[in-house]
Amino acid sequence: MFRNLLSRLLGDNGPSGSLSPVDAEVAIAALLVRIARADDHYTDREAARIDRILAQRRGISIDQAAERRSAAEMIEAEAPDTVRFTKLIKERVALDDRQAVIRAMWDVALSDGSRTADEETLIRLVSGLLGVTDRDSALERQKILRRQGLAAG
Template sequence: MIIELLKKCFSEPTVEQHRCEKLAAIALLVEIAMADGSLDDQECASLKKAIEKSHNLTGGELDMLLENAKHEQRNATSSYTFTRVINDEFSAEEKFTLVQDMWAVAYADGNLDKYEEHAIRKLSELIHVPHNEFIRAKLLARPS
C-alpha cells in the first residue's frame, strides 16, 4: 500500500521518486476529502479531477492509487510520512498547487466543513506554505 511504497522511497534508490511524490500528494488530498467524515460523489469527482490535472493519472492507475490512498488514510496515525515527502521534493509552486487542490476538494460538495478547513490549514503549515499563499489558494479555488 501507500505507506509501504513511501518507505521504499527512502530505503531503495531504485524506486521511482516521482511515483512517491504522487502517492504522498494523493494521500493528503484524500485526507482533506475525508476530513468531514464522508466522501461523497462530488468530493470523489473533485479528488479525481485534481489528481488527473496535477499528476497526469487516469483510468485504472488513478482508481488503484485512490483506493489504496483511502485505505492508508483511514489507517494512518500521522500525516508526517506524506508531508515529509512533500517538503523534501516539492517546489513552492507545487506546494501551492497542492493546497489549491485541497481547497477545490473541500469546496466540491458545496459545503466547506470546519474540519476540512482545519485540515487544510494544518497541512499547509506542515508543508511550509506561507499564510498569504494559503489564503490566495483558498480564494482561487472558491467556486464563483
C-alpha cells in the same frame, strides 16, 4: 507497488528514503483523501474530484488516477497522522507544487459546496508543514471559490 510507500509512512522511525514521482503523487492523494474525510462525509463527488485533480497534475488517465486514489485511501486509513504525509511531500516537491497541493486540498474541501472547521484546520496544518503561508493558502482558496462561482470568504 504502493506497499513500499505505506511501510515508509508507517515505519517506527518515521518517514525514510526518497519517494518516486508516483509515490509522491500517492502521498499527495492521501492528503486529498484525508481532507475529503475530514468532515466525516467522503462522497463519490469528492472521490471523482480527487481523480480529476490527480489526472490533471500529471497528465494521466482517470483510470490511473482512480488507481492512485484507491491506494491513497488505503494508506490514509492506515496512517495515524498527517505530518508523515506532509514531510514526505515537502522533501519531494518544489514550493510551487506544494502551493498547488494546497489549492488541490481546497478544491476537494470545497467540492461539496461548503467548508468545515475540521477541513480548515487540516489545511492550515498542512500549509504550515509544507512551508506555504496562511496568506498563500487563502489566495489558493479564493482561486477555487472564484472557479466554482462561489463568493470568496
